[in-house]
Amino acid sequence: MVYSIPRTPLTLMISVYRKVFPAVNAELDFWQKRADEIPDDELRHQALASINTKRFHCLGGAVYALLAGYRWREAIRFIVAYQTISDYLDNLCDRSTSHDPNDFRLLHEAMSDALSRRNPLQHYYALRTEQRDGEYLADLVRTCQKTLRQLDSLDMILNHLQGLEKLYQDLQVHKHVKFEERVPRLVGWYEANTEDSPLYWYEYSAAAGSTLGIFCLVSYALGGKITTTLADNITESYFPFMQGLHILLDYYIDQEEDRREGDLNFCHFYSSRGMMRERFIYFIEQADSHVQQLPDRHFHEMVHHGLVGLYLGDPKVKKLENGRKVTDELLRISGYKSRFFHWNTKLYHRMTKTRD
Structure with a gap:
């Protein structure tokens, strides 16, 4: 059977609703049951909360499985x-x-181990009070490793996977330490890793916080299409602009929530709402330009247009100051594909709210 990669918004949404969403929900139902069995109360609470409140991260990221051909379920x-x-x-x-950076670093070693064939599992909770998770985190790591053991071409993408994961891990460590240490650490990290960067430190940090490049690399490898040149091009295309657009939009819709919780939000560092809008437009244009070097460029274009439509279609946007104005302008700049995905996202939220 030949699996074609969607080239239009309509064919993409058909694949998403018929294949991707049902498969993702089945996987999440399994992990939700596993999380419900975690012995430690706090770990169980956070595991369940992460699935219940961030399900859409998996639903959105899983669109890359369509690049894996007949192995899309493995992806x-x-x-x-x-x-x-x-x-x-x-x-x-x-x-x-805890605010211990060593604790955060050890926890995120799980993400590094998950990107290997057989890295031995570690005691990821060793530096924190809560430790008994009933092998929940270990089983998640093992599931990822099992997929990568089936990849003959893992060596072609491994350095890229590790590089993107290292950026993600560094970000998570620096942004979760004591509040007064966060910005100095992130600025120092940015300055140590960049030279003549077109990004501000908080935009670089945002770009490091996305998993999209990893999903793209693994899906192409599962589909048997990966080459060394393609792996280079994917990483260059996705970091920093596609990934930066992804996470900046995520932070944009979470501004009020993060303000209430005292969490670091990178959108708060723009000097004005006008500047933030202009930088969003810049990221949209750069993401569009950078994916032109990739095969299946129509698919990658749809993903970044879809990100704009998906995030700006979230009900939380209505609570933001000038949220409607920013939405209208970014949808106009991004084009009809973003408007199509925006409409579908709003419809999806209405449907799921009705079922609830």
Whole structure:
């Protein structure tokens, strides 16, 4: 059977609703049951909360499984497991009883181990009070490793996977330490890793916080299409602009929530709302330009247009000052594909709210 990669918004949404969403929800139902069995109350609470409140991260990321051809189910299993690790650890660090960077670093070694064939599992909770998770985190890591053991071409993408994961891990450590240490650490990290960067330090930090490049690399490898040149091009295309657009939009819709919780939000560092709008437009234009070098460029274009439509279609946007104005302008700049995905996102939220 030949699996074609969607080239239009309509064919993409048909694949998403018929294949991707049902498979993702089945995987998440499994991990939700596992999370419900975690012995430690706090770990169980954070694991369940990460699935319940961040389910859309897996639903959105799993669109890359369509690049894996007939192995799309394997790609979804990997993407859901890896994203669930990310969301779970983010919850543990955001709502942590600890501000120890060594604790955060050790926790996120799980994401590094998940990107290997056989890295031995570690005691990821060794530096924190809560430790008994009933092998929940270990099983998520094992699930990812099982997928990567089936990849003959892992060596072609391994350095890129590790590089993107290292950026993500560094970000998570620096942004979760004591509040007064966060910005100095992030600025120092940015300055040590960049030279003549077109990005501000908080935009670089945002770009490091996305898992999209990893999902793209693994899905192409599962589909048997990866080459050394393609792996280079994917990484260059996705970091920093596609990934930066992804996370800046995520932070944009979470501004009020993060303000209430005292969490670091990179959108708060723009000097004005006008500047933030202009930088969003810049990221949209750069993401569009950079994916032109990739095969299936129509698919990658749809993903970044979809990000704009998806995030700006979230009900939280209505509560933001000038949220409607910013939405209208960014949708106009991004084009009809973004408007199509925006409409679908709003419809999806209405449907799920009705079922609830």
